[in-house]
Amino acid sequence: MRAAARWTQAHLTAHRPAAVLTALATAGITISLLLATALFAYAADPWQRAFTQSSGAHVWIHTQGGAPAGSLAGLDEVRATSGPFRTVRTSASLQPGDARATLELRGAAKRPTTAAPQIVAGRWLDANTDAGTDAAATKGIVLESSVARAMWAKPGDTIVLSGFAAHLRVVGVADTAEVTFRAGETPGVAWVLPSTLDASDAGRDQRGRTIGLQLGDAADTDYVVQRAVTRLGADQITDVSTWRQAKAAAEGDNQLLGRLLGLFGLGALLAAALAVGGAISTRIRGHLRDISILKAIGFTPGQVVRMFVALHLGLALLGVALGALLTQVVGTLVPGRIGEAMALWRQLPGHAWLTLVISGGVVAFIGAATCLAAWRAGRVPPVPVARAATAAGGRASALTRRALGLRVPPALVLGWRGAFHRPLRSSAAVARLAVPLLLITIALGAWTTLDRFTSHPENVGLPAALTARSDTLGDRELRQLLDSQREMTAYPGAEVQALVPGQTGTITLRGLGTDARPYPGAVVEGRAAHGPDEAVAGQGLLDLLDARVGDWVRMTVAGRPHVLHIVGRSIETTDGGRVVSTTLDTLREGDSDDPAPRADAPPRPDFYQLVLRPGADPDSAREALSKASAGRLEVRETPNPADQLSAVRAVSVGLIAVLTLIGLVELATTVGAGVRDRSRDLLALRAVGLTPRQITAVIVSATAFITLAAALAGTTLGVLASQWLINLQGRASGWGAGIAQCPAPGTLLLVIVVAVLIAATAAVLPAARAARRRLADSATDLL
Template sequence: MRATVRWLRADLRTHRGEALFLVLATAGIIASLLLAGAFLTYAANPWQRVFTQSSGAHVWIHTKASADAGTLAGLDGVRAASGPFPTAGVTAELGGDRAAVRLRAAGARPPAVGRPLPVSGRWLGPGTPDGVVLESSVARALWAEPGDALRVRGPDGTVRRLRVVGVADSAEPRYAPGENPGTGWVLPAALERLAPEEDRRGLAVGLRLDDPEDTDFTVQQAVTALGADQIAEVSTWKQARAEAVGGDRLLGLLLGAFGIGALLAAAMAVAGAVGTRVHGHLRDISVLKAIGFTPAQLVRMFLAEHLALALAGVAAGALLTELLGPHLPGRTGEAMRLWRELPEHTWVPLVTAAGAVLLIAATTASAAWRAGRVPPVPVARAAVPAGRRMSGTARRALGLRLPPALVLGWRGAFHRPGRSAAAVGRLAVPLLLITVALSAWSTLDRFESRPEEVGLAASLVVRGDGMDDGELRRRLAAEDAVAAAHPGSEAEALVPGQTGTITLRGLGTARDPYPFSVAEGRAPRGPDEAVAGQGLLDLLHVDVGDWVRMTVGGRPQVLHLVGRSIEPEDGGRVVSTSLDTLREGGAADGPGFYRLVLAEGADPAAVGARLSRDADGGLDVRETANPADRLSSVRGVIVGLVAVLALIGLAELSTTIAAGVRERRRDLLALKAIGLTPRQIMAVIVAGTGFTALAATAAGTLTGALAAGWLIDLQGAASGIGAGIARPPSPAALALMGTAVVAGAIAVSVPPAARAVRRRLADSLSDTL
């Protein structure tokens, strides 16, 4: 035991640089993975972020107005309560759009539990007695913004007007037509004017629990305390989270794929570093066996040493992340602060650290087991191993007077196919993932710069608020920035079996067809022809070429699907045809709106403001929702992931350089014997590293470009948008990345190559054993 400890101390003192690098690499990778995990959670689960920031209620219980709902705050397991708040169900209308809204009385100060988070506008105040704050999902459904006036029909049929003063996010269930009413907050006096009769009102109580998993038990207590006849509706945080996660499926899948890929790249980098270091001790192992160490002792010794280094690196990385992460500037620090309050924060760091330690232990055990089989008598290594003579191609290249450094560097990089392939593969993995990340960035740019290619040809949607259709056409035609104005109409249609609804949309006419983004098949040209989104094809289990039957307002509508369009709205559950077809089938009387295709370079916000101003408020002009706006947070995540992957790639590159330098040290005598100068020998080592990096770059970028298109289209199809949205990075960007990788590899390899060349001949001779 004493001999083992003494050897470990001597080895660590002798190889301080390698040991320090392994600790720092492990710490950096752990810190990067934890930061990436926090950022992924922050971006991919906005509902959890809202729930945490708003101190969301785990259970919302809606009761009759006569119930003693205030007693629910005293139930076992309830940490805090919000309410009870008087509520009333109303119907809100704006510009022809209608939505069911449950108004909730609130004070001038938001509640502490279940606090709405303002997105735009402001909160209620005494200066706006008829003001209303809408939850963001119902505000989007109504196209409502601060300053708009809602027509609100109360429970008794009385119509009043409420002014939208703000839009807020909430962790409660989102608005779903026909399923969940939206939420709106008004002052108590405004609610009494809309629902003066108490029997037409209700109460809402939000309960925050000590244990979030006790929702069922809490509901049972509430039913027992109030009576089943007094409770009208119950919603839990699990239901709200399930609905919200479904809406962000594309973002979650995209970031989840990046996270798994980063873990894989980190695992391969750590495994390569440990394996290379153990391989560098083969000569020492022979000596240790010769003086009496058993194979089992050697295995335990190497395992203990590298586990100690791994534990030091993991502990340092996790500790630094936990202590310094919340204090980082910008969204990274905010993500860490929020992540510390999330439930998964209690186990994700532990699982990540334990996984890294187990990975290093498995890799070290495998390498140490092979080390235990090394013969106890050092075997002299031939200057040129048997079967590894210089190839005819290399000899001909030297005969053509190519620089010896390039020829010998190429041979040094690839003369051992197994090791070379492993080194190239480990370095190619982070480059592959970086290429996928750049492809995701390019795809987002496509939504913003080329929206007509992804189903967003029209930048504005205009509705006439009581304006004659002829006058509306005249105003649109007079606007120079409007390249085309396509009439349209929408209706909710029942699918076969009447188990759900889809959106039936008529756009354009036979004379002036709408520019659909068709990814499969063709655009509709004749009567009863239509295109559908991927979500609708999946819902109805149909393909392009099939006929579908639906019911609109009690009337059947049969359409022939001639193409699949890229449809970013309503989860792709949209079937689009011409407005003429809807008129013939009785599903539309005339245009309900106009979709405006703007001239190139026109600013949609400026054009919309100009149209509204010229019409003196007679037009309702909205910008078309772009999924890129909802996915804007992914850009910061992509930057962070690229940084993490670059660190992992640097760690792997350092391992490759160390292995290459160690191999070349054994050849120093041979290289000097054939007449190479120290500078040429250094160039041989540097060239070998450069060729390895070049091969990894070619493999990583090519495979990444192919994988990125498949992954993004797969995720687009899963979200209902449909395949065909992916766009690879430009060749210039890939060439720039490849040049930077190769140049960086060459620059990083110069210092160790120079140190290797300066070694004495006696040292080099010892390396031949």
């Protein structure tokens, strides 16, 4: 034991930088995997917790006011219902002229037991205090938390609602497990007393009913929706939302962050295992004589293997412990969603055992790689065998002789030959060093794609920076106001909810632009919609309908069919890509065939998408519009996914740092192997007249050539892999392929140059020391 301890101490002293880098890289891998697990829990747990605590409904059916929604409670698959509630669609703001949010007011005499709103601030409605005694009294309202955040509303605030003579006072804010509010897409939910709902002067088109269905088996969701449509009729159902949509909306971009961290954490773990295994194999080759001596004095092969395994498992344990400790202590202090995820994860019951499982998995994985490499140490014979005195590479190749004849510097020629004269060993070194460089390139690809969303949103389906709408200005007046702004072009638009074939869910049917002025959307497959009945669709809709570009699709809007020809695929970052877009003229043509004008047919555009001139500032344009309209125009910035993915930048920086540490570990191994191999050739190199400086250059250039080959392979494969992975994620999220952006050639060149410079710099000092060693031409130097 004493001899093993002394050998371990001497080994660590001789390879101190590599040991430190190995421990730090293992710590970084552990942090990445723990943060990925926390983000996955953060993405899924809040919705699941709200659904469980509220005894949530699996399906929400929104119908016309006269539909017998209560009859759905008799379906065999339904275990319990929430409602039906009478509803009114309206818009609300804190002050007249402020930004307005669309609300679905539900009349509830008491707090429901199924899909019960969970009060997070204030209280629930009280019939004795919130009903009011006359039309002018202040009545109460409870807002769902997402719409309350969007309106900056809190208990005690007074809000103004269209169609209500009296203002309403916010008495509470509640969480639900339904689809959350999104401006221009999903209305916010609010609860009022039935008497308050009766005071609204809303028309029939704004009134309806909503019922939540809790099922015995969540897998029956689509079947129950079909039965509900059959029982009530497609013309009576205006919207359908399911628990899957609500969960996906709640998870949002945290799943993407979790996948990114998990992918790079596992990739870094693989790279670290390869680096550790390569380091052990290289050190075993460099210490064959020492291992033979250990066996000669009585060490068994098993003891030798256990020494190597114990040494590197100790480093892995140190790194894992450091990573777990840093995650627990500092994780909650990180600003943004990562810190929030860590704070939530620590409250979950499975937090402790998940931490142990992940930490143990990292140690076990690295330990497996260590055992495979250390097994070779047990096979070293106890009697050292002298190597052949001739060069391992044999005679110089014709290319080498020709390069020397062309007066190429001998250091470069001999460095190239030294790097690749053992193809199998050189290929292994290149592969191990290429793995972290490949992952770094993928991280840069994610960063570049995020920059594309920020700097060129028009290329990813977001040409309009602002959306404008007004409830007080006439359409002609509004159009004149927008046309007077020289920094923008206005495109009219309208949206309706449509039922897809099979009646299992709703999609967004959007009309943007006109035939005379088409909307400049980003089409990545096919072409833009120009003629009548032509449309472009998002990937989510194509997947939902199992359709392709060129197909005709049928959908139902308030009982009326619309048949559209899908001529292209666009990038749609909203509603999970379940969007079909056509021109406003085509959307209205589908409505005009009805002999009786429908209440939901938009008599005017619902909104205007504002595409700014290059270089225009959205904030300045919004202020100019607000001033020109005297506060009567509501202007919002178009949501950009990059705003919610800003944490990807910090994640990418951290991952690149971890991968750099792993690359340095492998680089230290490559340098050590190069110095050891060239040390055997020192006498021959000196005999042919090379100076110590030239010998140093030979060793440095050999390391640089190996790194250059790894950098070229890693960046090339990384570009291909990043394109495939990002587009795969885009397709899975419903956005569609075509969002990936390659890193700039200058960035890739910089990665290659920096990698080669780091390798050359790291090899200078060891090479200089080896070049100045005094060697004797003896068998001991050839072992």
